[in-house]
Amino acid sequence: MVSQKIKTALAGSSVIRAMFTEGKEMAKKYGAENVYDFSLGNPATPAPEAVKESIKKILDEKDPMYIHGYMDNSGYEEVREKIAQNLNKRFGTHFHFHNIIMTVGAAGGLNIVFKAILDPGDEVMVFAPYFGEYRSYAANFDAKIVEVNPDTATFEPDLADFEAKITAKTKAVIINTPNNPTGVVYKDKTLKGIAEILKQKQVEYHTDIYLISDEPYRELVYDGNKENFLTKYYENTIVGYSFSKSLSLPGERIGYVVVPEEASDSDMLISGINVANRTLGFVNAPSLMQLVAAECIEEKTDVAYYDANRTLLYQSLEQLGFCCFKPEGAFYLWMKSPDEDESRFVEQAKKYHLILVPGSAFAWKGYVRIAYCVSKETIEHSIPAFRKLAEEYRLTGK
Numbered sequence: 001m002v003s004q005k006i007k008t009a010l011a012g013s014s015v016i017r018a019m020f021t022e023g024k025e026m027a028k029k030y031g032a033e034n035v036y037d038f039s040l041g042n043p044a045t046p047a048p049e050a051v052k053e054s055i056k057k058i059l060d061e062k063d064p065m066y067i068h069g070y071m072d073n074s075g076y077e078e079v080r081e082k083i084a085q086n087l088n089k090r091f092g093t094h095f096h097f098h099n100i101i102m103t104v105g106a107a108g109g110l111n112i113v114f115k116a117i118l119d120p121g122d123e124v125m126v127f128a129p130y131f132g133e134y135r136s137y138a139a140n141f142d143a144k145i146v147e148v149n150p151d152t153a154t155f156e157p158d159l160a161d162f163e164a165k166i167t168a169k170t171k172a173v174i175i176n177t178p179n180n181p182t183g184v185v186y187k188d189k190t191l192k193g194i195a196e197i198l199k200q201k202q203v204e205y206h207t208d209i210y211l212i213s214d215e216p217y218r219e220l221v222y223d224g225n226k227e228n229f230l231t232k233y234y235e236n237t238i239v240g241y242s243f244s245k246s247l248s249l250p251g252e253r254i255g256y257v258v259v260p261e262e263a264s265d266s267d268m269l270i271s272g273i274n275v276a277n278r279t280l281g282f283v284n285a286p287s288l289m290q291l292v293a294a295e296c297i298e299e300k301t302d303v304a305y306y307d308a309n310r311t312l313l314y315q316s317l318e319q320l321g322f323c324c325f326k327p328e329g330a331f332y333l334w335m336k337s338p339d340e341d342e343s344r345f346v347e348q349a350k351k352y353h354l355i356l357v358p359g360s361a362f363a364w365k366g367y368v369r370i371a372y373c374v375s376k377e378t379i380e381h382s383i384p385a386f387r388k389l390a391e392e393y394r395l396t397g398k
């Protein structure tokens with residue numbers, strides 16, 4: 001008999017994964033070229049050539065006992081120091097290897113941070129719409145998710161709602177910019193506003209509230225938006241990063257967590273996260289990939305590729321009469337559903353072999369997410385299908 005907890009998890013199992021499976025079945029039935037699967041955030045560009053080269057070089061040149069062996073639960077010191085120096089160079093920070101813990105992707109990073117800070121009943125705030133897996137991660141530690149509404153004109157957090165929902169039990173706030181699912185990049189003013197509110201609430205409740213910045217899309221920004229690093233706004237910021245998107249390595253499960261010296265109980269927190277890596281069974285991040293990430297720290301994904309997809313999709317959908325938020329970052333487009341029931345709209349879209357994800361998967365109904373990390377041809381070939389969908393809803397194109 002499975003546990004009660006996993007029964008609940010099975011019941012709420014990821015809508016996105018289910019759609020991905022459905023997409024695969026549709027592809028078998030109708031041919032992959034006739035199905036337009038915009039469901040999953042799987043990178044569409046191959047890992048930079050330097051990744052392959054560095055794997056070969058590391059395997060050829062380094063001691064196999066070192067590259068495949070156990071190590072400190074936080075990862076190789078040389079890798080952590082390289083990451084610290086790279087961040088310092090780019091963002092004017094002052095980290096050492098001590099502040100960096102290598103993780104099994106962003107997902108592993110969030111779980112070890114949660115393990116280190118959460119007691120049952122603690123509250124974790126999230127800004128809707130948000131990556132639905134945060135619910136699962138909070139449930140792992142019996143924490144309660146508190147959802148903050150967006151300002152629907154901008155899809156940035158509604159700061160008044162945020163302030164009103166913070167309580168003495170608020171332990172963490174997750175922030176994700178560039179955002180999945182909206183593609184919005186939070187403005188400086190919003191980030192300063194969040195920091196101010198948190199500072200006041202910590203004093204009011206005599207508590208520590210950690211801001212956890214989940215940054216797998218940090219480098220994926222367009223239209224002159226700059227890569228940002230959030231520790232400068234608020235001392236109690238912990239950063240979670242992943243190479244899944246920036247180096248197109250989601251299956252390799254490699255990322256890191258940054259805990260600055262200024263964070264409350266910094267040393268104990270770092271030790272706690274290190275121990276959590278062990279006790280949750282990760283033990284350490286994949287050894288070869290740690291070394292590869294360090295070698296390829298200056299590499300970038302093909303941002304121009306996603307940018308071209310973004311422009312093509314956004315302009316095409318707007319011309320057909322759909323109402324879209326122009327993405328500023330990540331590789332998702334957030335579109336208003338022309339049907340008040342967005343799940344019905346998603347079902348209608350499937351008739352034309354279009355696979356979209358309903359906003360309810362991100363705790364915000366009335367919208368859909370379109371992941372444009374696909375080939376340019378997929379977008380081009382999908383436009384007639386979107387046209388038929390627009391006609392069905394009697395949208396008036398431009």
Ligand SMILES: Cc1ncc(COP(=O)(O)O)c(C=O)c1O
Pocket residue numbers: 041104105106107108131176180214216241242243244250254255
């Ligand atoms: C916002 C966000 N956080 C975390 C993750 C998990 O990333 P990783 O593959 O590094 O675990 C994803 C993956 O899509 C994501 O979109």
